[in-house]
Amino acid sequence: MKHIESRQASHGSTTSYIIGFVLSILLTILPLWLVVNHVLNRTALIVTIMIMAALQFLIQLLFFMHIRESEKPRYNVLAIILGIVFVITIVGGSAWIMTFNSQVQ
Amino acid sequence: MENIVSHHTDHHEEHEAHESIKIDGFWLFLVSDVLLFGALFATFIVLRTHYAEGPTSQDLFDVKEFTIETFVLLTSSFTSGLATLEMNKGHVKSLITWLIVTALLGATFVGFEIHEFSGMVSEGYKMSTSAFLSGFFTLVGTHGCHVSLGLIWMIGLIIQVARRGFTPVTERKLSIISLYWHFLDAVWIFIFTVVYLIGVM
Known part of the structure; x- marks a missing residue:
């Protein structure tokens, strides 16, 4: 049961x-x-x-x-949060730096 | 009842613990896939407006087509959830039915994507046409490959469950494929938003 x-x-x-x-x-x-x-x-x-x-x-x-x-020590939650932090940094950083495109060209 | 349960408990729990570690391992794979798609999204966003001499995203994207694609994949994510529920209830037949529905919806999705891609290529809009199209085909194509791979995997699993029924091993495999399928739909939400919606804006 x-x-x-x-x-x-x-x-x-x-x-x-x-x-x-x-x-x-x-x-x-x-x-x-x-x-x-x-x-x-x-x-x-x-x-x-x-x-x-x-x-x-x-x-x-x-x-x-x-x-x-998921079970007690939720390593999967920690891992996915870390992954999302990385993705936001990479994607957000790329988008942000491209806003300077017109100044550089 | 009590007796039978306790008799099997030791062996069973050990086995379950082993299977649940594999599910945790699969979560780690999903996180690595998040990073893969993150890198492809970053590339796409950087190259998004670099049309060269090629077509713009407004020229290429058909609102009706990508909306249907989105709803087909979303529904397939839901039906794969229903399959998981049938597994929890121990109903092999309805589980297989929902998995077949999920696989058919997944195949419809892939069909739409192949139709979209081949339409573009036949008009001469290839991966090499512009930086925008390189980013587009790589990002959306990688997702499409994931769905296609998931389809082959799901068909294999349907056959295995039909033969062996529910065992700790097949149950673990079913949990994993449903995680994978939901994850692919989650990635598509961002492709729908970043690539298509912002593309036709």
Whole structure:
């Protein structure tokens, strides 16, 4: 019995998958609608849709990949946070330095 | 019931611990894949506006096509989650059914991407046309390769589960492929946003 309980606890329920799916659909349609209808100015639009992408990424980690429910020392959480720090540094740094493009040329 | 459980516990728990280490190991692989895609995203962002004489992203991207692609992959991520739930309940047949649905949706996604890529190439817009297209084909193509590889893996696993049923080993493999599949959808969210949405803006 204990075995079965622990298995179910670590893989979520139908409800959590449906919540994750519905939220993901909303967070896909909303940025698409914003972009197609040019609702905001360019910078605000980019910031808004990036935030929505990050939110959807978080939702997938929590509701689909059940990252919170892994076993005690959560090395996987630490590892993925470290990975995300690296990616933000590499991607954000690259994007930032390219804004100086016109000054250098 | 109590007796049978305790009888198997020692052996079983040892085995489970072993399998769960492999799942942790797979998380580390996913983190290394995060870094791979991070590097490709950085490259794409740097080269994004370097069209040379080639087409711009507005010329190339079709809103309807990439929206359908996105929803097909998102739905396949959901159905692979449903497959995991069936595994928890111990239903082999419905697990296999959901995995087949997932694989079909994955194949549809790859089909759309092949259609998109071959359409571009047939118009003469190749990887060598511009820096933008080099970055685009590398980033989106690497993701497409991951999905294709996942498809082959999933088909193999369907066959294995159909033959052996649920064992600690097949259950671990099923957990891992569902993690992999959700991860690919998570990467696609950023391709959808950074490459396609910002591209047609």
